Amino acid sequence: MAVFELLYDWAFAVGVATGVLLVAVGLPAWRRSVFIYRLEGQIPQVLRVLSDAAAAGLDLKSAVEASASLALRPMAQVLRRVLSLTEMGGLTVEEAFWQVAKEVPSADFRRFALILIEAARSGARLPEVLNVAARSFATVVEFRQSVASQLRPYVALFYAVMVVYAVLADVLVYFLLPQLAKFTPPQAPVGGIQPYLLSRDTALRVLLISGGVGGVIGGLVVGRVVYGVARAGLLHGGISLILVTVLLWAPLWLGI
Incomplete structure (x- = not known):
């Protein structure tokens, strides 16, 4: 449990580090695919x-x-x-x-x-x-x-989808959740059920995990379709994970 609590507390660092690791794993396969493509051409x-x-x-x-x-x-x-x-x-x-x-x-x-x-x-x-x-x-x-x-436009489409996901996640976390909190006053449990509103930190981590998993799967698909090797797509999966992590935490740094 201590390991999961540490990952939970250091979600931003874990997200960036995981993205860097994926880039390091996928970069050799991506470079080889590009090398073969240029050589054969x-x-x-x-x-x-x-x-x-x-x-x-x-x-x-x-x-x-x-x-x-x-x-x-x-x-x-x-x-x-x-x-x-x-x-x-x-x-x-x-x-x-x-x-x-x-x-x-x-x-x-x-x-x-x-x-x-x-x-x-x-x-x-x-x-x-x-x-x-x-x-x-x-x-x-x-x-x-x-x-x-x-096929090359699908790489740009993949990044566009990840950016849109991060932007919508920011709207949910930094704008909708505070508004919901205002309309959900604390009250006693009703029928043994305690009302609970998801906190901002918890929402950030859940959205980061969802975006990271989606980014890795999407990167593997892009690698298989565009480069012919799924592992080459881990480069894009890692970059997208870093991008989503930064975009999720950017409003927090800006004081929003």
Whole structure:
């Protein structure tokens, strides 16, 4: 019971600390999701650069070096990792690509690496193969970006719902409850039932718990729908919990 009493007395600190913990847990998954999204979006561009470099007569390693110098992050970092494995690890370009493909958590990047490896090993006309692959990947990336652009507003909607919840909770706690207290004079128990009006502190804590649970569940849903990984939504769940906690206690700090 002592633990629950402590949580009850330090509700604001517990709310903020829990939000920070959720952010810390969800941030790595969110960053990985963003990394994969950006990496896969840059595959068609890299394939075109590799195709042009191969058509100009460069070997595969030189083509990768040219692509690494022109690509944006995070693809540039991945290609430099491939080159470092060839220079420091003694691997061929094909072996280095497959090694990196096993390290990167992206099915599309593994397909990209497999196409590049098989085209280089088979002796096929590399520029033509890479150009066809670039068009295929471009279609997939365009579709996924279109879906992502349609889902992204749900993140803003999630935060809007949490802000509205906090504002309505403030109206209830700081305006309606005092008015109800004025119209509920103390009186003797009637039929063994003692009239009871919820106090402001109790109401704040109940609303904080309700908002926190709703924020975490909503964040998990947002993570699963928008990022494909529920854990990535814990970042938004934690931020929303901190936001609700601050908004619930802000009128108290302002002397309302």
